[in-house]
Amino acid sequence: MIEIGITGQPNTGKSTLFNHLTGLRQHVGNWPGKTVERKTGNVTINGERFLLIDLPGTYSLTARSPEEVIARDFIIKNKPSIVIVIVNAASLERSLYFLSEILHLPSKVIVALNMTDIASEKGLEIDLVELEKALNVKIVPMVASKGKGIKELKEAIIDMASISKEIYSPNLIPFDNMQRSVIKQLLKLVQYFEPYPKEWLVTKLIEGDHIITRFVKETSRSSWEEISEILEANSKMMLNIASKRYEWISKITKNVINRVKIDEETTLTEKRDKKYIPPIKGKIRLTLLFFGSLILAMIVSLPISMILYIVVITEIKIVILQAVEPQWLAHLLAHGVIGGVGAVLAFLPVYIAIVSVFGWLEDTGYMARAAYVADGMMSRIGLHGKSFLPVLLGFMCNAMATPGSRVIEDKRTRMATIFITPLVPCVATLSLTIIISMLFFGIVGAVIIVLVLFISLFFVLILTGKFLDKIYPSEPIGMILELPEYHKANFKTILSWTWNKTKFFLIRAGSLILILSIIIWTLAYLPNGDINSSYLATIGLFLEPFGELMGLDWKGIIALISAITSKEQALATMAIIYGADSEADLATVLSRAMSPAAGLAFIVTLFLFLPCVATIGIVYNESKSFKWTLLLVGWSTLIAFGSGIIVFQIARIFVGG
């Protein structure tokens, strides 16, 4: 099958185009050895099958973040036959800069000139024939969000697949004499190039690309001294190369773009930005938007989940208990499987609601504004605006949000973001907190508790920032961030985003949580079917002295500790251990099992504790540091259980332990 890579700078509509080409038949995996998401999909055009590979969106091919390395390594090492480069028609110069880098690599390039509608909205008329002539590559104009140009792109793919590499020869940016001579000198001195194209490697060397520099240093040992002398003597050359590239691009764009004067004030982006980017107004709107959409999503979905959980799941359990023989199997199915996995599945509506709200915000172009106005806030905890998105998405799912930190170029901020993202409560944590609070304290009580918890979360994050400053001090680090044009959210893009994330959720429910539920049920059932003399009770009784500090008996502490496997697991565990001996609903059982003060401590700890083992695994994968992961687990345990104990000790004075 012919491989096609698809790449482009961020905000060029890459995922929209990818979804259009592949439909929902996508395969989401990881890049080998990395946790960066790797999306592939099949496209059949005129009976011929192609494998489409979605490369990470990057601004350039200089190794700054893991994503950029993946994108270029793929093109250089896998040598896909064709690479589709998506170019944003509304910011042609900058997109062409990226394209000019790709053109130096060995694959045949098709340019998808996307967002031509936004370009004309901005008063930019692009002469396609001239542009094609200037670059000597195939250009397909399109509006991917509306499905325009897809057919033409498919035709271009077929055409390009049949063209031999020899005929394909794009126009490359010429170097001036000065640059030529330096490049020539370096070409002679560098001893080993494989797998990189020669000239490309040398320009990256001049650019100071870390990976290429290290590569040359290791492979050209005997000439390295001379190489570094030349690089030092021409240290300002990069300034030159970049400006020269843009000069060349400007010459082209001047020829091909006709700028029609338009009233800028009336464009969608101008109008919206007046509301969303001023520091104070913007922050207020961000807060309202965030809590507003969270509350709205919860109001719509939580009742459905509660009905599913309390009515449907209970009914299914009863039916199974009556119908299935032998009794132990009925017990296992009802309490272990349905009680465990069913509890998780009942939350699917909440999860889908919140994921799609985030997907919608992301697709409109708003998220970058959120990152921009939140920059100051984030710098207070040692992060910056670019950390905001992972932290915000953490409210959806920490395991999925943490890899979002890989767009952050500097290591310090990336590591700090990886540390902080898992500390925000995910959908499961939030739902569970609300439900348990309601069971104990009613709706009003639950609202107050959640409000107070959010305020304390704020302090926990500040405290964590201070802690990170102590153990990983650094100079202040800044960010450069593009604020893309706003556009109408695309239903298909949101659908695909939601589906991909939901799939992850379902797989986890069907594998990890199912297995753990069965294990916990088994421990609670053996050796003689009575939970109070079970193996689980033995473990629990061992932990009980610790639980007593926060007013929990062994069942409570077991439920809490099982929450480290996943938050939903805590609910599943509770269903197994509290629901095992009676058919009474969890509310009654819980209020009998825990005092209000203990219940409060339980909620606080659950809220602040790490979300799940999956997240811990991902923190390790992203940080590549065992120490860092362990530190996070220790810190979270300290904060969560510490707060739980303090809350219980204070609360028992007021409400009784």
Added chain:
Amino acid sequence: MNLTYLKTGQEAIIEDLDGDNFFISRLASFGLTVGAKLKMIQNHHKVPILVYIRDTRVAISKIYAKNIFVREVAGE
């Protein structure tokens, strides 16, 4: 003058960039190169500066903006 002195609404041309090649290549990928024209959209002490350059809006932290030197030019 460095970019942090440019007021909201003013236009300028980049004259020099100070920093290692890595920093400069990073700026270049966002369209910030010597000779490029930009317009300040927002320069407020509480948020990063926001400029309009090569048909896009780019936010830059103050600590980086200090290394970007510009010459003010009259707007169109």
